[in-house]
Amino acid sequence: MFDSDEPKISGKEYHIACGPGDVAHYVILPGDPDRTPKISSYWDAVTFKASHREYVTHTGKYKGKDISCTSTGIGGPSLSIAVEELFRIGARTFIRVGTTGAIQEQINVGDLIISSGAVRLDGASKAYVRQEYPAFADLEVTFALIEAAEGLGLPYHVGVTASTDSFYAGQGRPGFNGYDQSWMATLIPDLKKAGVLNFEMESATLFTLTRLYGGRAGAITAVIAQRETGQFKADAGLEGAIRVGNEAVRILSEWDALKERKKKKYVYPSLFSQV
Numbered sequence: 001m002f003d004s005d006e007p008k009i010s011g012k013e014y015h016i017a018c019g020p021g022d023v024a025h026y027v028i029l030p031g032d033p034d035r036t037p038k039i040s041s042y043w044d045a046v047t048f049k050a051s052h053r054e055y056v057t058h059t060g061k062y063k064g065k066d067i068s069c070t071s072t073g074i075g076g077p078s079l080s081i082a083v084e085e086l087f088r089i090g091a092r093t094f095i096r097v098g099t100t101g102a103i104q105e106q107i108n109v110g111d112l113i114i115s116s117g118a119v120r121l122d123g124a125s126k127a128y129v130r131q132e133y134p135a136f137a138d139l140e141v142t143f144a145l146i147e148a149a150e151g152l153g154l155p156y157h158v159g160v161t162a163s164t165d166s167f168y169a170g171q172g173r174p175g176f177n178g179y180d181q182s183w184m185a186t187l188i189p190d191l192k193k194a195g196v197l198n199f200e201m202e203s204a205t206l207f208t209l210t211r212l213y214g215g216r217a218g219a220i221t222a223v224i225a226q227r228e229t230g231q232f233k234a235d236a237g238l239e240g241a242i243r244v245g246n247e248a249v250r251i252l253s254e255w256d257a258l259k260e261r262k263k264k265k266y267v268y269p270s271l272f273s274q275v
């Protein structure tokens with residue numbers, strides 16, 4: 001039985017099974033529940049908060065900064081539930097850490113991709129706002145991811161991602177028994193010509209929802225598939241994406257403290273050199 005019209009049970013959000021005080025302002029969002037412990041293994045302190053369906057949450061400290069990690073499951077619908085419920089209990093800054101398939105030749109398996117925006121080939125974001133609304137990452141979160149990748153010396157690319165609801169047909173892979181549709185033959189060539197770097201399944205929903213709700217989000221993914229060459233290597237680059245995600249939270253916490261000290265709403269390059 002729900003506590004009220006809001007789907008909560010004993011004061012906890014229905015799906016993620018967390019309540020107020022359980023999560024930090026900054027939350028890392030992997031898709032895979034098994035990645036929550038991998039991400040929190042880099043922290044100085046970790047508390048297990050909840051595990052319900054695909055949503056596994058840990059909260060703790062990374063280099064002295066408050067941090068949480070909640071897995072979202074695969075795709076926009078399950079991510080939208082996690083983000084809805086995390087907002088309700090106080091989270092505001094989100095970093096997706098996941099895996100991806102690259103469609104541009106210059107991107108190698110094991111490289112990282114920081115998504116500056118996402119083509120909305122998902123369905124979940126359409127439930128929230130009209131199709132013309134842009135899915136774009138927060139500038140500060142994106143810069144924090146770039147700063148972290150540079151600091152760790154990892155190979156990365158920055159650009160537009162296409163987020164789909166389907167790993168197979170939706171990303172131009174033949175379905176069972178070779179099932180296809182005529183548009184599947186032009187999907188990758190058309191996106192490539194438009195400069196799209198990669199396919200994944202969550203960023204468009206994440207960027208749209210966080211923008212609508214006044215939060216911030218960015219995404220870093222590890223390239224496990226190269227669609228031009230047909231290479232596939234499970235979890236290639238994932239460790240690097242995890243390290244970048246954790247470091248980006250530390251960097252954002254420091255930038256947010258700087259903004260508070262300087263009474264500024266945004267960071268901008270000359271703010272760092274002002275005494």
Ligand code: URA
Pocket residue numbers: 099100101102167171199200201224225
């Ligand atoms: N995730 C995706 O959505 N697509 C890929 O090709 C690899 C990971």
